[in-house]
Amino acid sequence: AQSVTQLGSHVSVSEGALVLLRCNYSSSVPPYLFWYVQYPNQGLQLLLKYTTGATLVKGINGFEAEFKKSETSFHLTKPSAHMSDAAEYFCAVRGSGGGADGLTFGKGTHLIIQP
């Protein structure tokens, strides 16, 4: 079984400031980890993913995340926030054992960008 905890339902940063969205997971098998972004009235768009290999993964729109097994974390960062980054962000985990049982999502973090 897997679970995801996203710390902070709302995060507010100034335009140009560092964005840090926290995600911790639990998984009984080696995890596959994902960050998705959701804009209002839209579906989810994949930002980045970790499956195997390099633990620092780069995604679209300047986002990156680092898989830290010892901390069971997969925090999302972006060096400089842009107004267009305002959205809902979801961290998700899937066990690497195969199957089609879907992703387990966190509750989401609403990112607010202050001008």
Place this chain on the structure above:
Amino acid sequence: EADIYQTPRYLVIGTGKKITLECSQTMGHDKMYWYQQDPGMELHLIHYSYGVNSTEKGDLSSESTVSRIRTEHFPLTLESARPSHTSQYLCASSETRGREGRHEQFFGPGTRLTVL
């Protein structure tokens, strides 16, 4: 670019009506999923399919049913809608053929259902 479509995008309907939410993907993905998302909440898996003629219940119990007669089509049906069914429903698909597979799921735009 992902090609997964959902119709309708918005639906307002009265209690007791039968509804079908459509989901189609043109990527030839073998696996498809339905998630339910309440406002400000995480997504919960309600149905998934490994392929044609395969359907399974997800983590969250749902009164809806699904079918998978064709690879590209995965409709969700509510026989008798109730206000408790008011939610956003998101369809997704993934391709896992091959040694590693791609693992990520591609999402449709969602259907926002309101039952009065």
